[in-house]
Amino acid sequence: MKQFGAFVLKEFRHIFRDKRTMMILLGMPVIQIILFGFAITTEVKNANVAICDPSKDIATQKIIERIKANEHFSISTILNNPDQITTLFREGKTGLVICFSERFNENLMHSGHAQIQLIADATDPNTATTLTNYASAIIASYQQELMNQSSVPLRISTETKFLYNPQMKGAYNFVPGVLGMILMLICAMMTSIAIVREKEMGTMEVLLVSPMKPILIILAKVVPYFIISCVNLTTVLLLSVFVLGVPVAGSLFWLIAVSMLFIFVSLALGLLVSTLTESQMAAMLISGMAFMMPVMLLSGMMFPIENMPVPLQWLSNIIPAKWFIISMKNLMIKGTAVSSVIKEIIILCVMALVIITVSLKKFKNRLE
């Protein structure tokens, strides 16, 4: 045990000596959580819209006023001529053009019929639909006002309750995802590279002739990263609660327990990569590209999994981060009991077991 302690200490010294990596390891989560919490939002805000208003009458003025006042829009250009629309789109200066028909108010009042064209830049379908919906809602509310209905009969009113996140903050959705990504990155990437590095430099051989068992040597390499990950877990949780205002609604104990399980799975994954690769370059490319992209895209962190085609939904099942993110959303945001994530915990446990068994088997073979 004393020997083991010495090995762990050696690994710690290695990591601490490299100040730059250390700073990134501990600073990355802070920056990521702040970016995701404040800057990255799937909501559409302050979108540039252009207005084409040939009639310039009271009705169009009123509608434009309302658009101006809306937080989703900021009016960037007033067009004189519809021919300019294409150029405007090509320069990427606007997402939506609102075009009033000529003699708008006059038509509206006399024939009761006037037209507004909403021309959206649909290269980004998400933004296009959202902007069109918002603009339509503003126009509809103006029309409502015009109709001046005193008492509409047969009315169904709806009362909407937003569960778990009444202010609809984006951070609630992102915090579990960022947690998953950070833990995965630090554990899998760091361990895989750290072990392959010793192999490549030839120092692994030196370690292996020591009287320690190989498994303990590897374990000693893993311990510091486990501890660093726990520090990061704490940092991210503290930042989420105190800076982003995301509460820990459920049991903190289970939250940490599941996180540690996930850290263990990621560490095992790093171990697996290091047994499969010969060079640092390969280990980095595998853990950096082949892991990170799927985690970012398929774990449900950014994009809803249920929208994906079935083969990808199936593929997402083998990504540990998916199960971690689901359990974090339940335990942390929804505040449900641990019984709601039993399935996820079992899956993560099985993953850990399989990965550890495979990589240890491979590792032993390599050393003989």
Place this chain on the structure above:
Amino acid sequence: MLKYLLEKEFKQIVRNSFMPKIILIFPFMVLLVFPWAANFEIKNINLSVVDNDHSDYSLRLVNKVISSGYFKLTDVSPDYKSALENVETDKADIILEIPVNFEKDLIREQQAKLLISANTVNGTKGGLGSAYLSGIVNDFSSEVRTKWIQVTASSAIPNIEIVTQNRFNPQLNYKIFMVPALMVMLLTMLCGFLPALNIVGEKEAGTMEQINVTPITRFTFILSKLLPYWIIGFIVLTISFGVAYLMYGLVPAGHISTIYFFAAIYILGISGLGLVISNYSDTMQQAMFVMYFFVLILILMSGLFTPVSSMPLWAQNITIVNPLKYFMQVMRLVYLKGSGIAELTTELKALGTFALLFNLWAIRSYRKTV
């Protein structure tokens, strides 16, 4: 001199068992799989209905909601509590609760109430889902209204007709939007990460010493490191064009030479950044992490997934120095809208500045003495 150096670089790339594979396989992997995954569209919202009224009207309403196409009825729960359990276990996203006497209230009191509860852990999804649902309820109530009340002189009611037109991508296909952006990501990963590992790799292997004792100038040396990635970038880009066409039928609306022209400048810039990081790093591990740190921030703040204009002002100001943002814009504009160089002068200036800056820095920071 440059010729021999280049020969050496290419031999190193080809001899490496891993690099040629990743250069060829990575574009396929990214472009075949990821456009299908990246979709924010809100559809197939799982709906749990609690119908306490069991009337003709409540049934009709539920049918209308389901036939809208946005919702998938997961279950009809006996009470709110069990519906909530479904939300807790992620089986349902939204609950529609129809109170007792819904039909009676609607007809006798002329007014009825409905309750919608949405899971807003994902605020966008929950918010949009409940907005769709109340929209459908509104339609339903006006249907009922027109049935019960004689249609009055409708021409007196001012009616604004809204005509929507979706330019450039009328089918609202999200994949088309993602493909050009994923090409940017590909170039960034391959032409950014590989140079970042290059010089420091030579340092670790000890071959750097040997190059340092030769009379090669700093400029020639950096140039010999840059050119291979340029060529790799062009290969990757060409493969990507092919995949985009075969898989998604996507052909650039603008001129293909415009894309290559901008790509040439962009690759210089991002490879330059990689070389700078490589010069300052002592180990490959360090280089990888520093590069990773920057690339992650650059990607997230580039507008790839979320529009830059939705960010708060301070974040938008940071994106002014993000080369990815400009190249992302160029790719999407040229590919999807057919913009030409004349419309992209801002991007050209920005990318040119980055390329120049990073490479001058790379030349300066390369030390021939250890």
